[in-house]
Amino acid sequence: MEYTVQKLGQLAGVSTRTLRYYDEIGLLKPARINSSGYRIYGQQEVNRLQQILFYRELGLHLEKIRDIMNDPDFDSTKALKDHHENLLNKKEQLDLLIANVEKSIAANERGITMTDQEKFEGFKEKLIEENEKLYGKEIREKYGQDAVNRSNDKLKRMTAHEHEELTRLADELYETLGEAFKTGDPAGDLAQKAAELHKKWLCFYWDSYSKEAHRGLAQMYVDDERFKQHYDKNQPGTAEFLRDAIHVYTSN
Amino acid sequence: MEYTVQKLGQLAGVSTRTLRYYDEIGLLKPARINSSGYRIYGQQEVNRLQQILFYRELGLHLEKIRDIMNDPDFDSTKALKDHHENLLNKKEQLDLLIANVEKSIAANERGITMTDQEKFEGFKEKLIEENEKLYGKEIREKYGQDAVNRSNDKLKRMTAHEHEELTRLADELYETLGEAFKTGDPAGDLAQKAAELHKKWLCFYWDSYSKEAHRGLAQMYVDDERFKQHYDKNQPGTAEFLRDAIHVYTSN
DNA sequence: TTACACGTTGACGCTGCGTAAAGGTCAAAC
DNA sequence: GTTTGACCTTTACGCAGCGTCAACGTGTAA
Numbered sequence: 001m002e003y004t005v006q007k008l009g010q011l012a013g014v015s016t017r018t019l020r021y022y023d024e025i026g027l028l029k030p031a032r033i034n035s036s037g038y039r040i041y042g043q044q045e046v047n048r049l050q051q052i053l054f055y056r057e058l059g060l061h062l063e064k065i066r067d068i069m070n071d072p073d074f075d076s077t078k079a080l081k082d083h084h085e086n087l088l089n090k091k092e093q094l095d096l097l098i099a100n101v102e103k104s105i106a107a108n109e110r111g112i113t114m115t116d117q118e119k120f121e122g123f124k125e126k127l128i129e130e131n132e133k134l135y136g137k138e139i140r141e142k143y144g145q146d147a148v149n150r151s152n153d154k155l156k157r158m159t160a161h162e163h164e165e166l167t168r169l170a171d172e173l174y175e176t177l178g179e180a181f182k183t184g185d186p187a188g189d190l191a192q193k194a195a196e197l198h199k200k201w202l203c204f205y206w207d208s209y210s211k212e213a214h215r216g217l218a219q220m221y222v223d224d225e226r227f228k229q230h231y232d233k234n235q236p237g238t239a240e241f242l243r244d245a246i247h248v249y250t251s252n
Numbered sequence: 253m254e255y256t257v258q259k260l261g262q263l264a265g266v267s268t269r270t271l272r273y274y275d276e277i278g279l280l281k282p283a284r285i286n287s288s289g290y291r292i293y294g295q296q297e298v299n300r301l302q303q304i305l306f307y308r309e310l311g312l313h314l315e316k317i318r319d320i321m322n323d324p325d326f327d328s329t330k331a332l333k334d335h336h337e338n339l340l341n342k343k344e345q346l347d348l349l350i351a352n353v354e355k356s357i358a359a360n361e362r363g364i365t366m367t368d369q370e371k372f373e374g375f376k377e378k379l380i381e382e383n384e385k386l387y388g389k390e391i392r393e394k395y396g397q398d399a400v401n402r403s404n405d406k407l408k409r410m411t412a413h414e415h416e417e418l419t420r421l422a423d424e425l426y427e428t429l430g431e432a433f434k435t436g437d438p439a440g441d442l443a444q445k446a447a448e449l450h451k452k453w454l455c456f457y458w459d460s461y462s463k464e465a466h467r468g469l470a471q472m473y474v475d476d477e478r479f480k481q482h483y484d485k486n487q488p489g490t491a492e493f494l495r496d497a498i499h500v501y502t503s504n
Numbered sequence: 505t506t507a508c509a510c511g512t513t514g515a516c517g518c519t520g521c522g523t524a525a526a527g528g529t530c531a532a533a534c
Numbered sequence: 535g536t537t538t539g540a541c542c543t544t545t546a547c548g549c550a551g552c553g554t555c556a557a558c559g560t561g562t563a564a
Contacts, residue, residue, distance in 0.1 A: 006511085091347070
């Protein structure tokens with residue numbers, strides 16, 4: 001039984017292009033080439049192709065498959081085990097991803113529902129207004145409308161529970177920061193705890209977190225008078241202290 | 253605060269190439285280009301990049317991200333839900349894949365264990381020897397060493413349980429085939445059951461199954477005198493009958 | 505002989521960048 | 535004033551695994 005590309009392709013359920021490609025990369029060479037230059041495959045090639053497709057379905061790269069098939073002493077069990085581990089990692093990643101997407105959808109839908117019900121609109125509006133009053137116009141000019149709007153949007157999507165959590169976190173942060181400041185050591189345990197709390201607090205506002213951005217924000221707390229005053233309210237120098245603590249924190 | 257490519261890249265943890273690419277595809281354009289042609293990004297762009305990276309981490313394609321970001325009315329919840337479904341499908345596929353790889357590893361290891369312990373070596377060697385005696389050299393010449401070797405390899409990996417199952421299946425096949433032959437109808441229920449049993453039996457030897465290959469083998473049973481004699485042993489014409497039954501069976 | 509289905513090689517396209525190559529710009533050091 | 539070195543620019547190939555033309559030869563049935 002001999003097959004041309006199309007015949008073999010139909011038999012195995014792959015395209016002729018695939019067969020030509022496998023020929024090209026030396027994965028599956030035809031038994032012979034006839035006088036017209038046609039690729040002719042025999043039974044051996046059918047079997048080999050079956051093996052190839054089997055491994056391919058397992059998700060192995062064609063190069064790995066070639067290694068396995070070309071070297072009869074190749075440790076196919078080990079290859080499969082390696083591959084298995086890769087798949088498990090992939091699965092873990094995927095599960096994380098799915099959880100994140102679900103969280104995002106939920107957040108989105110809560111946002112919509114809440115907007116519809118205008119449920120906590122009162123306190124949120126108040127919060128936004130306060131925000132505006134505090135840092136309002138100048139910040140808006142300095143950092144762009146988008147940033148402020150996005151931040152406000154995120155506030156709107158927040159549930160009462162999340163708001164409680166946020167407030168609690170902020171309180172804990174200020175308390176810890178105050179205590180830490182008294183120690184005078186930005187690298188100390190207390191200061192590092194404050195930095196961590198600040199990160200947590202920040203993550204309520206930021207959709208994604210990076211050490212660099214965190215550090216950048218900390219510097220801004222010092223550079224921008226309004227933020228500085230906010231932090232230095234009780235103990236002058238706290239803004240700098242927080243910046244230094246965050247600098248240490250983000251260096252690990 | 254203005255950023256050049258590298259500054260922004262460091263801030264966000266992406267390469268300069270990525271930023272240039274995002275510019276190229278219109279996903280993130282710099283705020284302005286300075287007199288030397290440098291890309292200059294502002295705060296708005298930092299925020300936009302954060303959003304982009306957020307969606308990217310969720311595994312969305314850059315084009316989708318662009319759609320979401322460029323059109324403020326874009327239904328991002330729907331986009332996320334579509335994406336979510338895709339991920340679930342992917343997960344299902346992956347789980348299937350993992351199960352298959354595990355099965356393969358198990359099969360392989362059983363084979364190795366058995367080879368190490370030389371446990372059922374006796375009956376397997378005998379089986380292979382019989383195979384060789386029966387169809388040996390000529391088949392090997394006709395269909396290539398590989399096919400025969402692979403078949404033998406597969407026999408070696410078989411467990412005692414599997415061998416039992418195989419024998420039982422073969423007995424059932426011959427019995428059913430005998431009964432079916434008496435009806436004289438290759439399209440009848442009995443003949444079709446025989447064809448199905450033959451497929452099952454075949455799948456012990458073949459790593460993958462295709463209707464065409466099955467049909468091809470059935471034809472070979474008729475063409476090759478050795479196979480023909482084997483099937484016609486009790487009732488002459490059985491090989492043809494089986495071929496016809498399989499032909500009908502594989503037409504559905 | 506004319507169609508028409510089949511075969512061939514060659515080459516570009518897709519994603520999301522990595523990685524040169526070949527060259528301009530800018531600040532600091534000599 | 536110039537040289538160094540770290541920036542920046544555009545252009546373009548490379549990756550995996552084929553899909554999809556294009557341009558052209560073959561085989562066979564009408």
